[in-house]
Amino acid sequence: MKAVVLGAAGGIGQPLSLLLKSNPLVTELGLYDIVNAPGVAVDLSHIATPAKVEGYLPPDDGLKKALTGANIIVIPAGIPRKPGINAGIVRDLAVGIATHAPKAFVLVISNPVNSTVPIVAEVFKKKGVFDPKRIFGVTTLDVVRASTFVSEIIGDRSLSTSVTVPVVGGHSGVTIVPLLSQSSHPIPSSVASSDIDALINRIQFGGDEVVKAKDGAGSATLSMAFAGAEFAGKVIRALNGEKGIVAPSYVNLAADKTGGEALKKEIGKDLEYFSAPVELGTEGVVKIRSLGKITEAEQVLVKAAVPDLVSNIDKGVSFVEAAKL
Ligand SMILES: NC(=O)C1=CN([C@@H]2O[C@H](COP(=O)(O)OP(=O)(O)OC[C@H]3O[C@@H](n4cnc5c(N)ncnc54)[C@H](O)[C@@H]3O)[C@@H](O)[C@H]2O)C=CC1
Numbered sequence: 001m002k003a004v005v006l007g008a009a010g011g012i013g014q015p016l017s018l019l020l021k022s023n024p025l026v027t028e029l030g031l032y033d034i035v036n037a038p039g040v041a042v043d044l045s046h047i048a049t050p051a052k053v054e055g056y057l058p059p060d061d062g063l064k065k066a067l068t069g070a071n072i073i074v075i076p077a078g079i080p081r082k083p084g085i086n087a088g089i090v091r092d093l094a095v096g097i098a099t100h101a102p103k104a105f106v107l108v109i110s111n112p113v114n115s116t117v118p119i120v121a122e123v124f125k126k127k128g129v130f131d132p133k134r135i136f137g138v139t140t141l142d143v144v145r146a147s148t149f150v151s152e153i154i155g156d157r158s159l160s161t162s163v164t165v166p167v168v169g170g171h172s173g174v175t176i177v178p179l180l181s182q183s184s185h186p187i188p189s190s191v192a193s194s195d196i197d198a199l200i201n202r203i204q205f206g207g208d209e210v211v212k213a214k215d216g217a218g219s220a221t222l223s224m225a226f227a228g229a230e231f232a233g234k235v236i237r238a239l240n241g242e243k244g245i246v247a248p249s250y251v252n253l254a255a256d257k258t259g260g261e262a263l264k265k266e267i268g269k270d271l272e273y274f275s276a277p278v279e280l281g282t283e284g285v286v287k288i289r290s291l292g293k294i295t296e297a298e299q300v301l302v303k304a305a306v307p308d309l310v311s312n313i314d315k316g317v318s319f320v321e322a323a324k325l
């Protein structure tokens with residue numbers, strides 16, 4: 001099982017690489033960055049876990065060497081809150097993946113996820129290697145935040161590891177839609193509706209909370225690495241043949257046999273991408289779950305997510321259309 005991290009020397013890349021090195025199912029870890037990847041790799045290589053670690057820089061075919069033989073590729077390359085720059089970085093890395101590891105599963109962390117996932121897909125389409133079942137936008141941090149904040153509002157932090165709340169839509173602001181009515185642990189009816197509204201807002205804008213607290217030193221890195229490793233760990237287990245693994249992810253709805261028909265009906269729009277709980281298997285997406293029973297208030301949130309999603313997806317698609325690859 002070869003896992004590769006593109007952007008491995010960054011704020012997310014380093015702790016994410018550490019967590020992947022700690023995963024006993026990973027036998028090879030390829031680290032790539034435009035700076036410092038060999039140093040990070042040697043450091044991690046001293047850890048007594050099975051994975052063989054190698055680090056690569058752009059010269060001497062570094063990207064090709066990192067990607068060759070990859071089963072799963074995680075992309076946290078880019079700059080926090082610089083969507084235009086990240087679009088170009090992700091496009092170029094996708095070209096490399098299409099050439100050197102076209103069958104690998106690709107997990108996109110680089111923001112804006114709502115646009116960078118369509119960018120990877122459009123590059124793969126142009127290169128003739130597109131398979132919607134193998135491209136994932138990582139929205140796990142929203143799910144992790146929902147578990148944490150819901151356990152806090154219930155008043156029992158020890159629940160945070162067992163609380164699960166589906167978070168659907170996309171990964172930015174109002175496109176992040178937590179379905180609190182489907183929380184594994186119901187929110188007590190004594191909680192005021194204004195506190196529920198504040199909880200939803202905190203999940204949707206959790207990224208801003210971290211950016212503000214870091215005060216110029218970037219966005220979420222450690223919690224993102226935790227979330228990225230959690231999602232990658234599930235994908236790896238599914239790749240290894242474990243059945244019944246479900247994780248929310250932002251995917252192309254064509255990945256579902258029905259094209260996400262039920263989901264599109266619930267959303268009320270023929271969207272190409274949406275984040276929803278996804279059933280995973282050895283070939284990637286097996287099924288994208290529909291929303292199921294949600295409250296009227298949640299229906300309003302889903303509707304409110306649609307315009308931003310449409311415009312974010314369009315931006316990603318047209319960015320690649322305009323590019324010469
Ligand atoms: N999906 C999500 O929930 C989240 C996504 N993010 C996004 O993750 C990305 C990375 O964030 P940080 O790690 O904090 O940034 P960072 O600036 O600390 O690290 C980014 C790394 O990418 C590398 N890089 C830049 N261009 C590259 C290229 N062409 N090829 C390979 N590596 C390249 C840089 O050298 C750097 O080491 C940002 O786009 C950020 O917005 C951040 C938090 C949550």
Ligand SMILES: O=C([O-])CC(=O)C(=O)O
Nearest residue numbers: 081141206207208219220
């Ligand atoms: O908000 C940001 O810039 C980083 C991010 O995606 C998050 O923390 O969810």
